[in-house]
Amino acid sequence: MVSLKDIAQRCGVSTATVSKALNGQPDIGEETRSRILRIADELGYMANASARALKTKRSYNIGVLFVDPMHGGLAHEFFSTVLDSIRSEAERHGYDLTFINRGLGQRETSYLQHCRYRGVDGVVIASADFTDPMVTELVQSDLPVATIDHVFNDRIAVLSDNLMGMDALVRFVAAKGHRKIALIHGESTSVTVGRLTGFHRACEELGIQIPDKWIRQGVFHDPKSCGAITRELLADPERPTCIFFPDDYSCIGGLNAIHDAGLRVPEDISAVGYDGIPLSRIVSPVLPGSSSRSSIRAPRSSTA
Amino acid sequence: MVSLKDIAQRCGVSTATVSKALNGQPDIGEETRSRILRIADELGYMANASARALKTKRSYNIGVLFVDPMHGGLAHEFFSTVLDSIRSEAERHGYDLTFINRGLGQRETSYLQHCRYRGVDGVVIASADFTDPMVTELVQSDLPVATIDHVFNDRIAVLSDNLMGMDALVRFVAAKGHRKIALIHGESTSVTVGRLTGFHRACEELGIQIPDKWIRQGVFHDPKSCGAITRELLADPERPTCIFFPDDYSCIGGLNAIHDAGLRVPEDISAVGYDGIPLSRIVSPVLPGSSSRSSIRAPRSSTA
């Protein structure tokens, strides 16, 4: 590998000069600089990230915590999209992304230790069990941490605007004529709270009365539980005309339940999933609400 | 950060001794070693990956090339699953995964340069444009490279067994009674070749005659084109009873076309997607063939 020393030799200057020239320091003569740049290019020089990180304490590397309780990990559609956004944004700023695991081979390490080992400049907690002590340890450390769709005390958080998203969704289906709307929401998280708030607010403002029995707690990404709840809702004599699901994935469980009940979508009943992952735009009928939640487009962020 | 020096001081030995003790070198006394280990643990010592990599030229870091021509990037279901497998396997061996981009901030760099910069020990090309000169440059470099579902000259490749997978799939639907099978395959790649071979072989062995007009080229992951072809197939007076799609995603386009034609699945016609991503097991009817292609479970690999 070609190093600063090689360039220095070829140019007849010291490595310090080369380093400064390459980093745009002001105390280098113009012609010396251009000569160094040319030679560096000729030799195909690439800095050594390790050496640089060792000296400067900055790795230009961001750790990503991405554990999915369900098996399938990265296949989680919504977060995969988010991760891709993070990646391209990081790239624009000269950062790379490294996955943070627990454990390095044999050694079991905490997430925080792993971060220190790799010397990441910060961590994005994209998807994780926020009650895990190791996660809270990480959050409470001095490392810059950003969380997705979860708020920790005074740390940066990128949030989907669930309140506005749900608000828009309600107005959308209301505009289609729906008045009998059922809401299956996920577990009690800040995401759910936002959506519930948006739901109630929009219904109230639109003058729509929703009986409590139509607001049910399901499980995120669980077609089975959401399907079961759907069956119960369909058994109701004054059946809702539209059912909201916590996400597009669980929505599929609902669609199956509807199908099994001999009902057709959208003629007999409408089903709406939240998220708007690419897939959902293809499923017939197209799930509305796709535009209401789009990765990091319009985050509400609070700064540490 | 606590370093070797801190431990050395506390233990009254040199940093060399500490390093050797921690790395299990044989020339350290037992009691010295255990004392060092204890103190290291007490102080919460973590090695500095940069310093180590700088000295040893091994980063225990693997680069991942994961560019998706379609927008949506990581959301690509099948490869996301593959990526997750790679990750957990890498973790077991003490390796981390870092995404390889082109460009670091302003600087445009090739993939290879980026790899050298980060000092990765190897690269996994999970999904990329294999005709891209930058990709071939990477493949032809001295870096260890492994590709997924694509064979490069003499490099390691992890392949789905498309031939056997398709063979099994044909036998599966044939056992269900299907004789009029249509195959929509993807673009001409090694994956497609394997599947076509398997398809023809199985049909021949089962004594099933398939007219050429039922073997059509579609586009991977493109519900639109596959939907259009499906429409054409349905227009055929002697309609096939079963249609194969290149993947579960494009299958959805086909299902829509079938639905639009007023036909029911699976009563009137069967649709089969390849891949077996989690989602497809939920869609009604469940897509068969899920087990025929599973990430890295049964790879056929050729070594460099």
Next chain:
DNA sequence: CCTTTTTACTTAATCGTTTTCGTGATCTCA
């Protein structure tokens, strides 16, 4: 013309490890 300032470098230390080589001390065995 001599002093001060500026310019354009160089020297050398440093980041945290690993690793080769050296060196006393202890042990082995005839």
Next chain:
DNA sequence: TGAGATCACGAAAACGATTAAGTAAAAAGG
């Protein structure tokens, strides 16, 4: 007991970069 082997550890260089401090030469100022 004394020579050689073994053991346990230390000294120091090296990896490739950054950067504070120093310096010679050129420019500026009076």
